Amino acid sequence: MRGVGPKTAPLRLDSISYEALRRQVLRRDSWRCQLCGSMSNLEVHHKQFRSHSGDDSELNMITLCTACHSQTHRSDLA
Ligand SMILES: [Zn+2]
Ligand SMILES: [Zn+2]
Structure with a gap:
């Protein structure tokens, strides 16, 4: 129970920094x-290593095309 209602404003700063992080990862991966x-x-894609507590750093993220990305998620389920 967090008491956060559906009317909570979207976290704009969060999505901006996520976008910056995303671009950083894309650039790192050429x-x-x-x-x-x-x-x-x-x-x-967020790799979310359990040993690194899945934190939101670029080390935890990897550039994938849509095809490989969905394949990665499919093998996660297997
Ligand atoms: Zn993913
Ligand atoms: Zn690919």
């Missing part, structure tokens, strides 16, 4: 999918 090397349909 705007390429780190699995297949594709340079289109890029997304950033």
Whole structure:
């Protein structure tokens, strides 16, 4: 029970810093999918290592294309 209602304003600062972080990760990975090397349909995936408590740093994020990204999530479920 956190008492946070649906009318809570979106965390704008959070989404801005997330966007900056996302771009930082994309730049670090040279705007390429780190699995297949594709340079289109890029997304950033949170690796969320349990040992690192899944924190929101760029070390915990990786650039993937949509295809590899959905594959990663599918193998997570397996
Ligand atoms: Zn890929
Ligand atoms: Zn993901």
